[in-house]
Amino acid sequence: MRALKKNGSSKFIVITGPTASGKTQLSVALAEILNSEIISADSRQIYKYLDIGTAKPDPEEMKKVKHHLISILEPDQYFSAGEYQKMARKCLKEIFLKGEIPIVAGGSGLYISALVEGVFEGDYKDDAVRAQFKEIERERGSAHLFRILEKMDPETAMKIHSNDSKRIIRALEVCTISGRKMSDLTREKTKKCNYSPVYFGLLWERRELYNRINIRVEKMVEKGLFQEVRRILKMGFSPDLNSLDSVGYKEVLRYFNGELSEREAVELIKQNTRRYAKKQMIWFRKNPEIKWLPADSSVSFTKIAEKIAEEFIQK
Known part of the structure; x- marks a missing residue:
């Protein structure tokens, strides 16, 4: 499917929303329908080895659809919003040149804002x-x-x-x-992006979203979240890294330090993830351009993806 143009400016799709809302499943389903590629807008998935705790797309999803800006940095590498902007815009251009519709997927408001609106590059330093x-x-x-x-x-x-x-x-x-x-x-x-975003998000009733968060955290633990953190430390990376100072990793590190029991760490991850999701929604609601699509336990990501594709083509 050829990338559509409007007033000489190509449009791309942004799939966003709070953590555990289904952004990965929806973006993969949409990319399959449009035969396109996904650009990650996640500030933690960009790091290697942080796989389970960041809920990266699984190998099967990565095999189905080409993903950009996932697992490209070592955990101790600093990465700014400005660097993300440059890399993501480069990815947009390359995908457009293929005649495809880029799909940006992620819950980092900072990264999405950097991509679309630009980042501050002033000289105010002291x-x-x-x-x-x-x-x-x-x-x-x-x-x-x-x-x-x-x-x-x-x-x-x-x-x-x-x-x-x-x-x-x-x-x-x-x-x-x-x-x-x-x-x-x-x-x-700042210099705004040359391309025009069309935003979509999955809107869950709060209780259902929190239940999804709790279930996902338990699955992360089953998949080996604690072992993943221990493995990263054994590789020689410091527990004080900014990349590890995030929900899911900092609680496990507190468990390793003897501050929490394993169950306390798991419950704290759930609590902090719920708080993070609430904070994300406060930010996203400030963007009137996001079209929120209702979701519940019977959700079919394929059907929602088909609806998005149809609506996008009609714009």
Whole structure:
């Protein structure tokens, strides 16, 4: 199927939504229908070896459809939203050149925003200011810094994980030096994508979504989540890596440190995943362009994919 054009600007599909909502299944079903490829918009699936805890597409799904930006970095490599923007836009262009419709799939609001809207590339830098925020982090933790950012620039805070201290400190640095919100500066100084996104998301009743989260966490444990974390550590990677400071990994690391029992770690993963899903939905609801498609326990991802394909073609 040839990529469609509108006003000289090619359109692509974005499948987004909270964790455990079925983005992978839906995007794979859609890619099969459109004979296309998927670009991941997940800030953790980009790392090698972090497979179970990030719910990467399984080997069968990867075999069915070509995926981009999954398992391309070592766990200790830093990867910015700006780098993601460049790589993802390159993937978009390459897929369009094949005459296909790109499908971007993932729940990282920061990465999707970087791809579509661009990222801030201003010169607001001050070592002394950055050092002050790093000291605050050492004394009171990244959660405290995140609360400060939420007050200074809630829009930017919604795009950053509450444990991502590097990006939190960078945003605080920009806000402090410029005296303005980083989100406002970003709108003024970034280059938008040359292609036009068409957004779709799966909308679950909260109780059902939380049940899916709980079931998925149990399946992760059965598949070997704890063994995966231990294997990563045995490879020589530090437990303090930013890539491991995320839901699913940080709780297992606390278990290894003797802070939690195994069952406590599992239940905490469920709790923190539910909280993360709630935070994601708050962010996604701010995007009026997302068309939410109702989903329940009887959902057929193939039927929903067919509906998306039909609607996309008609646009």
